[in-house]
Amino acid sequence: MIKVGIVGMGIRGSLFAEAIRQNPFAEVVAVSDAFEQTLQRSVDQYQVRGYANVEDMFDKEEMDAVVIATPDFLHMKPVMLAAEKGVHIMVEKPFSTSVEEAEEMAAAVERSGVKCLVAFENRWNSPFVAVKEAVANGEIGKIITVNSRLNDTIYVPTQMLKWSKGSTPGWFLLPHATDIALWLKESKPVHVYAVGTKKKLVSMGLDTYDSIQAVVSFDDGTHATFTTSWILPETMPLIYDFKYEIIGENGALYVDLSDQMVRKAASSYQHVHTLGTPINGALTSAPSYMLNSFIDNIRLNTTPESNEAAGLLNTKLVHAIHRSVESGAVEYL
Template sequence: MIHFGIIGAGIRGSMYADTLSQNSYAELTAICDADQTKLGKFGQQGIRTYGDYRKMFDDANLDAVIIATPDFLHLEPSLCAAEAGCHILVEKPLATNSEDASLIARTITEHDVLCMVAFENRWNAPFVAVKNEIASGNLGKVVSINVTLNDTIFVPTEMLPWAKLSSPGWFLFPHAIDLVCWLTGDQIKRIYGWAGEGVLKTMGIETYDSMKALLEFNSGFAASFNSTWTLQNTLPLVYDLKVEIIGSKNSYYIDLQDQMVKQYGGEYKNLHTLGYSVDGRMLGAPSLMLFDFIDHIRKGKKPESDHIHGEYITKIIDAIHISARDHKIIEA
């Protein structure tokens, strides 16, 4: 049995806790959050609860930990976990600056633990289907890729109390950029970024409203990335993810805004069918990702989306922010 701890008992931490309860090879032994009000339901289930993750590592005899803290709070828990000899599943991005990402990656390597960064679209059924098509040669040579990943304004104004410490780049680009790297098996050689602001700043949230990046890849194609998190709350789904992949043989268009079921009447919305439970069993991409991480631990197998790749994605996004700030092209 693999004994897990979770740091962060919010939306993601709670989802991971539910997923662990459905896996016969793992169990949730302990959970930590600075907000004690989030821990009551776990204590009632016999799970050990902590307000300090350092004490959790000292007391709970863990094999692995899930770090589900806000984007900017991954450094210290990751270092403590690695030093405690725990395998790590950490939310994306690995860190929100290159220096922290490098320190995390170096420490994980030194302590020889497994790490998976939660780039969950690698387990998202539509993208898995396209990945298989590309691997079979049906795409041909990549000509161009365009990715749009937006959120409604609910996300930075209500869902994330720490939005001022993030940006569309840090919150959304990790998903999008990792996805293109994974689908194509390619890496980036040239970076240009742009950022726009105004809407959130008038609301007292000091961060960008929108970011764009044009990335040139080693094999010669370019990919554009567009993320805005101030879309109107009337959007039928809280996020809008669309990917266009143009190849020399075939092209693919993936629209995760449309998940096959639409509601009409008092409110128009798209039901979220790609992340759901059947008879209490979680079946969405994050849960499949965690099941896969458990299998990697059991088999002693290094994940593809590991700390080294997580460091790489962080450095690319850091460079996008610098490019946007300084209005210059950056060589990767």
């Protein structure tokens, strides 16, 4: 049985704990969270040992793996501790919000020889899995351009996340969209030009961007556009709106994750969130498939689908986007 610890028991940490409970090859043995109430709730719910201090968990527990589900900007410390202890790592995206930290983390993982999966969950999301297969089969030819739009409702930065002022829609959302492009394309990003807007959230006391738009150029002369915001009205059918367009030499692919095939008109109109609907009690979401893949990487000694190198490249790209927003100039990776 693979013994797993979880750092950060918010929405994501709890989701991963449930996925581990359903995996026949793994078990949660300990959890860590800085908030006493969240920690105690998790200890009671999963009947495991809990630690307010993450160092104590690594010192006192025998763990084969750790799942790191802390806020965007707090991944480095647990990653470095895990690498030092020889504990396999699954860490939320972005790998880091700092290129320097990401490079140090990647180097530590490589030195230790542990397996590291960076949680780009859309690589396990069935619409994008189908897209990847179509591209790999050559059905649209060489990719010429990618256009992505990923937005959240204003509920996310103002209510769901306690730490949104320490992040941006660029760090919280863009890594999903940029990773898909990096996953699909054989070419590498070279430089970016981006702009950002600060108006709505600043007026509400949150000093962070409302939206960011970026054009990314690749080393094969192709380009991609990415737009993201987290100020959509709460009346949107779903909490997120994710649309993706891949245009190739011989065809195109279109993904719309907001249209999930079931539309309900009752007291209000909404799209029913069907992707990841549990079946016979079993979790079927992209995050749970990703978690199970990580457990399989450990027990079968295979390479994670999105490792520390993918995490580092994504951090370099999204960091360049933020630099361009600030400088108003083209920024190179």
